[in-house]
Amino acid sequence: MPVKGRIVRVSGPLVVAEGMSGAQMYEMVYVGEAGLIGEITRISGDKAYIQVYESTSGLRPGEPVEGTGGPLSVELGPGLLGTIFDGVQRPLPLIAEEVAKSQPKRRMFVERGIRVPPLPRDRKYHFRPATDHVKVGEKVEEGDIIGYVRETSLIEHKIMIPPGVRGKLVWLAPEGDYTIEDPVAVVERDGRKIEVKMYHKWPVRVPRPYKVKLDPVLPLITGIRIIDTFFPMAKGGTGAVPGGFGTGKTVTLHSLAQWSEARVVVYIGCGERGNEMTEVLERFPKSKDPWTGKPLMDRTILIANTSNMPVAAREASIYVGITLAEYYRDMGYDVLLVADSTSRWAEALREIAGRLEEMPAEEGYPSYLASRLAEFYERAGRVEALGRPPRTGSVTVVGAVSPPGGDFSEPVTSHTTRFIRVFWALDTKLAYSRHYPAINWIQSYSAYVDLVTPWWHENVDKRWREYRDEAMNILLRENELQEIVRLVGTEGLSEKDKLVLETARMLKDGFLKQNAFDPIDAFSTPQKQFALLKTIIDIHRKGEELIEKGRTAREIREALGRLYIDIVKAKFTVPNDRLEEIEAIRRKALEALEKLEQG
């Protein structure tokens, strides 16, 4: 019997209600006459403290608060892909339709108190029973796949026995078209019959169960050179992209969502710009998934709680997103979740904590900031899913971090680094000089380099690691040399060091810099990445030989002549399928140096 109380206090997004005994922690409630959605975040006596996910303007003490008897949950089933939801899983296009019904002129605004179902009720999906491995009369368990629905051109949705359900399969629907409310199976347990539909609900703050967690083993190829080659991500890994404003966090996350080799992408816009969501909505349906050639939107779910939407829903949006990601993981897919920005989520926590008058820790953040961050990143990983047939899936999580003043020592950045394995540090100075992506190669790191090496060796080239490390060392050495140059200029440097400066410049211009908006440059296959790297490093090696033989760095550069331009422009002049042209440039460059050697 859900509780019913009344409001006694309203302060911004926080509402206190009394007469709430029997309410549960994190229970979802409807607040006020308008029925605003809220969630209980503290209980004290018969008082409940509620964070409200819609604007509380106009609420009065005395208005009713109604419990729902359950925690904030999401609906999981076909119809998720290609949709844009708000922070509590209301489809934004449906909100617009709903608003337009009563106030056509205000269609473009998100009004309050609108209830729309997350998944379409009237749409029919073609269901195919999984008779290959489940049979009527046999036992089924949670996670068992009982049927398939082609959700989009890219994803076959696996209908699974929901967590917590097990028993004898007494009925399985024949192939046909069903809505998500139609039962597709009946399971019997202890004489009780349970209907299984194509969707079920799951509380967002509870991680979905799996059999075992496994170590990541494969790289998540992203097509971004500095990432794949120097600071790789793994399927099921965790990463953070911190950086001051305008350094390229969103562009990086958009690129990951667009190009990376994930099967499903969940993009959470958490407290960021409305136009950035619109951009994805307009661009993704027109762009093609580079791995399959199908429309990108067919693998994407968007969750938008923009900066001007109610702050409490920002807090929820992260959990809504990760729950959807886990659901597709359970089907056996590799899912990428990107969250822009986790700092705004942390600020939402801070604001609610402040209103609850909790003791602030660093910079006003509540003391549980670190544990919340840990719990969130902990939901990433590669797992063996529950049920039959055996399958593995993964959730890779990448969060943007927006440190005030670009200062990485602040609480959200510093705590985040404890829970992630890949750190792509964006650098304001690089961004100012339009070196994009502005990922600083001195500060960034990836714990997955060793882990992905075998993949590169098997699939691209056996000397990948050797080349990659050599390039990294050149960049590190250049960084040291720049310190000296800043003090005394280049005159005092040895020829060998001057060559390091030349090569580093070539690496920066011809490899690291990558224009996310250039049709050819934006996505580099691993093969192209290696071809470019090899070209530059082979030239460097040859250069070192020549210097041993008494040539100067300047002579080497001059010997390359216009080939230098060909090398640094190859990234945007040579498409992924014409790599022989890079090889030709490499050969010509080496020949030119050969000539220099012969005098």
Add this chain to the structure above:
Amino acid sequence: MALGVREYTGIGEIKGPLLVVKGVSRVAYDEIVEVELPSGEKRRGRVLEVGMGYAVVQVFEGTTGISPVGTTIRFLGKPLEIPVSEDMLGRIFNGLGEPIDGGPPIVAEEKRDVNGAPLNPAERAYPEDFIQTGVSAIDGMNTLVRGQKLPIFSGSGLPHNKLAAQIARQATVRGEEEEFAVVFAAIGIKYDDFLFFKRFFEETGALGRVAMFVNLADEPAMIRLITPRAALTLAEYLAFERDMHVLVILTDMTNYAEALREISSAREEVPGRQGYPGYLYSDLASIYERAGRVKGRKGSITQMPILTMPNDDITHPIPDLTGYITEGQIVLSRELHNRGIYPPINVLMSLSRLMKEGIGPGKTREDHAEVSNQLYAAYSRGVELRSLAAIVGEESLSEVDRRYLRFADLFERRFLSQGERENRSIEETLDIAWEILSVLPEEELTNIKEETIRKYHPKYRRPKPTVS
């Protein structure tokens, strides 16, 4: 919130701009309040918090002179609303949206809550129409598009007003006749700054398409929290219901943020950085996000907030959080200003995030993106080498490096500098860019494709008379 007016007299506490009113019932959060002093003077306020039997009220005009006895508080049963109408163009209002120009009262077509409602991202249309401002540093390298929010980060004494006025005067969308309607919000600025804009609009004959909302430095600070919202409420009406393209100038957002800090400390909230409340980001976003275009409507709101960075510090919370919300920023530099360069735009620190959609063939010119990238790369290298040359001497730089120095100088003198009334077309801007880029050896133009160089580089182009 149809509640009608309720009247109380019990003030429990007065602190800073806040009143705690006791014994109230049925008061709504965010409701608007009228405070009547024994003298008959009326002030306005709004409810910041309500509980059983009490309400915390923020008084816009301040609490000076208010006594717990004899003061009447009326709860008006609705949020703060202003009338909106096309007739508001050409008029001047106070910071709460009431006419102060002696003209007739506004006959409202409609009244709207100044807080507005969030735009639905699924109903937005991505901004992509190039606005030619005639300023090379902006059009060439930090292109503004219709529906963008692009602030000017300035410092005290820098010519941000001049620049904003120049942009307001020159801004056009090519191929369209229609001029921008301007909604101007003066937020705690000095009288002479206000006068500057007023005269400017008068002189340019633009007054008829400008609505001004004015809260001056000597007027109550709490009203500043309303002024930009009142202005944007009108802008939304004009853009989304009257199909107009609206340019909103908000100046100075630093004063706005300071008013917010004041109210937050009066409420004894846990302060964030430098005493500003932790919700400064969300609060600023509720203003800046009220810009853009929407599907199926012709109009748009382009926002140009101006803020002065305390101590010229871009990491100060106000510019910092603004930069995290807006779609780029135009940063003015004291160093360039002191060297007599106008407009003193630090292009390296400036950014327009919506540039890429607004430029290119059919919009500006096919070489635009490449030229802009090359200008950035070359100028930042030039600036870097300049500081190196200061240490090791120009002689010890290589020939190529010396050319970069020359490029950086030309960039500032030829490309960046322009007259206050000089209105350059995008073609002129790009042609100047090519002219200065041609002092660099061709091999250095690594951001530009071979075909583009062949077509536009002065070396390969037939000489033709330059316009300037």
